Amino acid sequence: MLRVDSLSSHYGRIQALHGVDLEVREGELVALVGGNGAGKTTLLRGISGLHPASGGTIRFEGRDITRLAAPRRVRMGIAQVPEGRQMFGPLAVEDNLRLGAYARRDRAAVAAGIERMYDTFPILREKRRQPAGTLSGGQQQMLAIARALMSKPRLLLLDEPSMGLAPVLVTEIFNIIKELKAGGTTILLVEQNAYAALGIADRGYVLETGRIALTGNGADLLADDQVRQAYLGI
C-alpha cells in the first residue's frame, strides 16, 4: 500500500533521513521506533507531504506521490495525526471534526461520521461546543485521532500518540489503535514507547540517525537483544 524507497530529507543543510526504505501493506499495523532525533517525525512528515523529500520516492497504492502537496495526499487517503496534537484551538470540537472531513463532499456521510466519532469517544460529544484548546491532553489526543479519521483514510499515520499522557490514558489510546486496526485501517505508528508499540504491531522498523537499523515482525524485535538494550532499557 505504502512503499518508501531510499528517501532522503534535509532541514537546510542538515540531512535528517539517509535513504530510508519502508513498506506498509494493506491492513498492517507497522511500528516505527527509535530514539529522540532519529528522524521518525521527519519520515512521517515526508509521507504526509508536510516536509519535502530531497531524494528517493514515496509510492501510495502504486502511484508516485513524492512531489504531491499534502492536501492532495489527504484526498488520496493518507491522514496524519501530528505530533503534539495540533488542534485548531479556538474552534469548537465539532468544527475540528467537521474540518477533518474538509476533503470530502458527501455531507450526509460526514454528519454520520461525526456521530460515529461521538459514539467512539463519548467525551467529545459532551464537549462538542467547547473550543478544542480547552480540552485536556488526553481528550485532545482523542480529538486529533478522530479528526484524522474523519477524512476516511486508508492509511493512518500516528505520530507519538502517547506523548505527555498519563499511563492510564496511554493504555486507552493503545486500545483505540488496536480497535482501529481490527476495523481494517492500515496504520503506521511512530512511538518512543517502543515496548507498547512493538507489542501491538505486526511489523516494526527501528530508525537510528536517519537510517533503518533493524526491521522484523513486532514480537521478534521485542525479543531482539539490541532493541531491548537500546530502546527498552532491559
Place this chain on the structure above:
Amino acid sequence: MLSEFLQFLFSGVTLGATYALVALGFAIIFNASHVINFAQGEFVMIGGMATVALLGAGAPMPLAMLAAILLAATAGLLLEKFAVEPARGASVVTLIIITIGASIALRGVAQLVWGKQFHALPSFSGDVPLQVLGATLLPQSLWVLGVSAAVVVALFGFFNRTLLGKAILAASYNRDAAQLVGINVKFVLFLSFGLSGALGAVAGILVAPITFTHFEIGIMLGLKGFAAAILGGLGNGLGAVVGGLIVGIAEAMGAGYISSEYKDAIAFVLILLVLFVRPSGLFGRRGTERV
C-alpha cells in the same frame, strides 16, 4: 451643546465605520499570512478612483461600483500571486516591505492612469441632510453605516457558519494541521488577499462622496485602519470593528473639541497608548490553549 456632541458623534461613527472596513482587511490578511499588508489603503483608493473613472466613462453607478470592487479584488489577488507568493519562505518583515513597495507602485499607476486631481463621487441618495436633535446627518453617512454593518454581518456569517470560512480560520490557527485535513493553505492566502481588496474598495466607494478621493487617499486611510486594527487586537474581527469606531469617534471629537489641526495625530496617539498599555490590543488573542 448636545447638538454639537451629536454632530461630532455622527461624523466620528461614519469615519469609524470606514476605518473598521479597512481594519478588517488588515485582519483577514494578517490571519492568513501574519503579514501586515500596507497596500490595504491602496485598495481603498482603487475603489473610489475606479468608480469615479467608470462613471466618467458613462457607466451606470451600480455597475461602476461593482467593477471597482472587482478591480480592487483583482489587485489583491495579483499582489498575492506575483509579489507575496514568490517570496514564500521569506521573513514576515520582508513580506511587509514587499507590501509597502506594492503600495507605492499602485499609487504610481493610479497617478498615471487617473491623474492627480481630487474627485468627488455623487452621494448615493442625494445631499439633503436630515435633522436629528439639532445635528445634521448626511444621507451618505447612513449608507456608510448601513453597508458597513451589512458587510460585517456577512463576514461574521462567512467565518462562523460556512466550512470555507472555518477552513480559513483553521489555516490561520495551525497551518500544518490545516494541510493535514486537506485545506490548501496557498489558496486560502490567495483568497484572503482578494477578499481584503474587495473590502477596501467597498470602504473607498462609501466614503468617496464625503471625503473626496485622490490617488494618495489610501495612505492616510490605510494608516488609520491600521491604527484601528492594532487598537482592537490584530487579527480579531470584533476588535477591528470596535477599534475602527473608537479611532473614528476619537478623531471627530478631537477635531471638534480640541482642534482640527490634531485630527490625524489622534489615531497615532491612540496606537502609541495601546502599544504601551496593552500591546495585544483590546481584544487580542489570549492564550486559552492547553498543551
